[in-house]
Amino acid sequence: MKKSVTIIILVSIAVVFTISLYYLWQKNQEDPVVYTTQTAEKGTIVKKTVATGSIVPKEEVLIKPNISGIIDEIMVEAGDIIQNGDLIAKVKVVPNVASLTSAKNGIASAETAMETARLAYQNQQSIYDRQKGLYDRGVISANEFDQAQLTYNQAKQRYEQERVNVTAARQNYDIIRTGTTAGLGSAATTEIRATVSGMVLDVPVKTGNQVIEANNFNDGTTIATLADVDKMIFEGKVDESEVGKISENLPLEITVGAIENQKFDAVLDYIAPKGVSENGAIQFDIKGTLAMNDTTFIRAGLSANASIILARADSVLTIKEALVQYDPKTQQPFVEVETGDQQFERRDVELGISDGILVEVVSGITADDKIKVWNQIKPAQQFGRR
Template sequence: MNRRKNRGKAAFWAIVIIVAAAIVGLLFMKKGGRGKEEQAKTVKVERMDIVEKALAVGSIVPRNEISVKSKVSGVVEKIFAEPGTRVFAGAALIEVKPNPTPIEIAEARRQVEFDKIDFDNAAKELERSKKLAAKGLISDKAYEDSDKRYRETALKLEMSKEKLALLEKGRALVAGREITSIVKSPISGYILEKNVNIGDPVVPLTSYQAGTVLMTIADMDSLLFKGTVDEIDVGKLEIGMKARIKVGALPGKSIMGTLERISLKAKEENSTRVFPVEISIDSVGTTILRAGYSANADIIVRKAEHVLGIPERVVYYRGDSTYVMVPGPGGSPKRAAVETGLSDAINVEIKSGLSEGDEVLEKPEKTI
C-alpha cells in the first residue's frame, strides 16, 4: 500500500516538473521571438532639415522701461492714468500735493524776508554808486561790484519766493515757465504698474535718495527676449544669429528674433554657469505680447536643408569609425560605414555611405 502511495506522489511531482519546464521553455521561445522581431525593425534614410540649436531660457521684456518719480515731496492728490493706458510723452500722470511741515513753511517765509532785506540794501547801495560814479568819485570796478550784488540778491529773492510758492500752492512760475507738482510722462508708452494710491506719501527724487516709484511705463512696441544660455553652448553663438522664440502662454505660436548681445561674464544659476543673452524681436505680427511672459528661444547655430538623414540612435560610434547595421543577404545584419554631418541630437545628416530609401536596422534593445 505504501509503495503505491509513493509511486503516486512520484508521478505527480514528475508531471509538475514537466509542466514547469514546458512553461519556461515557451517563455524563452517567446522572448527569443520578440528579440528577433525587434532586431528586424528598420528605419529608412530620408530627406530632412537638420538644425543645430542652442537653448536660451528667459522672458519677454520691454527694451525701454522707466520708473516715474516726483521731484516734489508731498501726498498723491490726483491720478490721471491707470495701468494698461497708452500715454504720450508730456501727458499728466499724477498730481502731488505738497505737504510741508509747519517748520518748513516758516523757514521758507523767513528766507523770503531775509532775502528781501538783502535785496533792498543792495538796491540802495547801487543807487548811491550810480550817483558817485556820475561825479567820478568811485572807480568803475566799485560800481560794477554794486551792480553785481544787486542782481545776485534779486535772483536769490526770486528763488526763495518760488520755493515758498511751490510749498504753499504746488506750482510756481520760473523764468516764464510754470513749474507744477504734476508728474508727467517722460516717454510715450503703456503704463505697466501703478505703485501709489490717492493719499499716499511721496518721497522726492534727489541726489541722495532714490525717491518713491509712482508708476512704471514701457514702450511695448520695442520688445526683447532676455535670457541665459548654458556655458556649453555659448561658444557656438555669434551676434546676428536668428532665433525662434516660443512663449509659454501662447502654445503653438513662435516669433522670430535676432541675437544682439552675448554677455562677456557668466553668472551662477542653480549651481550652473550661464551667460545672459538678448534677442531683439523682429516682428510679432498679430501676436499680442505682454511684459514678463516666460519664453524659450532656440538660437539657430547651423542648418542643413533637404539632406539625407536618419535617427542618430541607430548610428554606432567606435573610436574613429562610424557605421550602421543594414540588412544583408538572407536578412543577416551587415555593417555599413557612413560619414555623418550635422546633428540636432535626434537626427543626424548622412554625407556618404547610404542612399535615399535605404533601410537601416534599429539597435537591439538591451534585456536584463
C-alpha cells in the first residue's frame, strides 16, 4: 500500500516537472518585445473647435405693402436679381362699402360747407368794397373800415380752408376706392417696389392672395424677401464648454455640406452674451462674416460647419501625442529616446499646442532623436497555417 502511494506521488512530481519544462520551453520560443521608434517632424498644428450652423444673408429685407388689397400681378420670382425701385407686384384695392359710403358723404358735406363759405365770402367782399369806397371819400372812420377789412379776410380764409377740405375728402375717397390718389406720390400706391438692390430669396404670396398693410397693430403681409447674396454670414451655435475658448476676430474655416472639397474663410465677429438652453445644454449663438469669392455661389440656408481656429503653429517640431508619457507623481511630460539597440533613456519635454493627434515640442528633443513607441500594439499571433 505504501509502495503504491509512493509511486503515485513520484509520478505526479514527474508530470508536474515535465509540464513546467514544457512551459519554459514555450516561453523561450516567444519572440522578445522589440520596440519601434519614430522621429519628430516639422509640421503645422492647428487647434480648433467646431460649430454647426448655416449660411444666411447678412441682411434680409421684407417687402410689405403700405395698403391692403389683393395681389393683382407679380413681376418677380425667387432667384431674380433686381435693383432698388424695380416693380415687384401690383395690389388691387377692394374697397369697403361702408368706408366708401362714408367717404362719399364726407365729400358732400365738405362741398356744402365750401359753398356756404363761398357765399359768405362773396357777401363780405361786397361789404368790403362799399366800405372801402366810403373810407376813400372820408365818410367813415378808419376803425370802421379796419373792422370791415378784418371780417372780409376772415371770410376769405374760411372759404380757402373749406376748399382744402373738399380736396382732402376727394383724395380720401380715391384712396378708399383705388388705393391711391394724385399728389401723394409713393405715400399711397398699389405698385409694390423694391427698397434695396439684391436677389429675390422668396415670394411667399401668389396672384389673388389678400395682403394686409403694415401698421402699428400688424406686421403686414410679406410680399417678397430680398437680400444681397454677396454679403453672407455663418450663423451657428457653440456649447458652453467651448465658448470660453473663443473670442471675436478669430479666423473661421467654413465647410458647406452641399459644396464638396471646398473651404471658405470667415472672421468671427459676434458671440452672444447670453446662452439658450437646448436639449439640456447651454448654447451660444455666433456669427462670422464670409470672405466671398466670385467663383462659387452659396445658396442661403445651406447647412455648414465652422472650424474656429483657436491657435496655430507653423513649421514647428511635432510628434504624435501618443508618444508622450507623463510622470505619475509630477505629471511632467517626457519621452523615451533610443540610445542604443533597444536601449532608451528618459527625456523631459516642454509641449506647446496640440490638435489631439499631433503635439508641438518646444524643447527636450531634436528632429534626429528616435522616440520609443511605448504603447505599441502587438501584431495578432497566427495559430496555424494552411
